[in-house]
Amino acid sequence: MTLEANLSVGLVANRAGVSISALHFYEKKGLIRSWRNQGNQRRYKRDVLRRIAVIKAAQKMGITLEEIKETLSTLPDKRTPTKADWQQLAQHWQRQLDEKIAYMQRLRDRVDGCIGCGCLSMVNCPIYNSDDYLGEQDSGAVLLEHPELERSGD
């Protein structure tokens, strides 16, 4: 039971700190895999635990399950992933995290600027028409093309 352990779903749920329904869900979404025993119950290899840990870690970084799935799919299919494999994943997500942090910081600084300069008319506010980025999260740059508003002192 050391290397080819067959862990039950309840056990995995407990150890990984996720609910059973979440495990079902991840499986349906193709993020983890199991086989069945004679009684149709799920059985897992032990390395599913790391996989789940990695999934949860990535989620904390704000990565969606879809992206996680894609990235996980770069792992070797046949052999058990090595440390180097996991490191690659980690670095991949770390870069994304760096971008996110940078974006947030730009945003923060811009708000700073807004507060400082009092340009809260928001019309030519640097928050807008900025180098907006960050995939979904964002609703797209705002177009403010009616100049008559610009003198508004409200």
Next chain:
Amino acid sequence: MTLEANLSVGLVANRAGVSISALHFYEKKGLIRSWRNQGNQRRYKRDVLRRIAVIKAAQKMGITLEEIKETLSTLPDKRTPTKADWQQLAQHWQRQLDEKIAYMQRLRDRVDGCIGCGCLSMVNCPIYNSDDYLGEQDSGAVLLEHPELERSGD
């Protein structure tokens, strides 16, 4: 039409860069207000534009509409909000943004640590049982209380 302009919904949508349905939605949720003309069409005061701009800005910071609504509710109800009023809001959200950035950075550093130290067993990985925080976003600390796993070298 300078101070008490009554803007139509289409006009506001255009200038604020949001859809009409979003405006209906914000109104239903109590984030913005309008009155009706004789033909039951919405009319807006001009400062709704700033309000929407502020809503969108806050959303970019990752604030939910519910939180935004709450914070907006601290604005004076009777008079038109002053610059100082908006500044207070901005500072409030900025603090939240700062916390978020700090959280992301802690996360990043921890992943760094993980990569560096090779502790990718994820069982005693510093990503877990960490000073986790950040309201929803997070799924709660993971309990990994079965020591037998810890020798796993997978």
Next chain:
DNA sequence: TTAAAAGCTCAACTTAAGTTTAGGTCAAGA
């Protein structure tokens, strides 16, 4: 052996932040 605990599937429900659709009204220009 038998009852409780653990599992299974499938479908419906949840929240957030809107969008889409359907069906009806109102106002303006040719």
Next chain:
DNA sequence: TCTTGACCTAAACTTAAGTTGAGCTTTTAA
């Protein structure tokens, strides 16, 4: 006058990431 465009409401739909419930089976422990 008629038609187009802007508006109205209400309800249903969308995505993400699961959760909850119903109804049924398997496994485990006394």
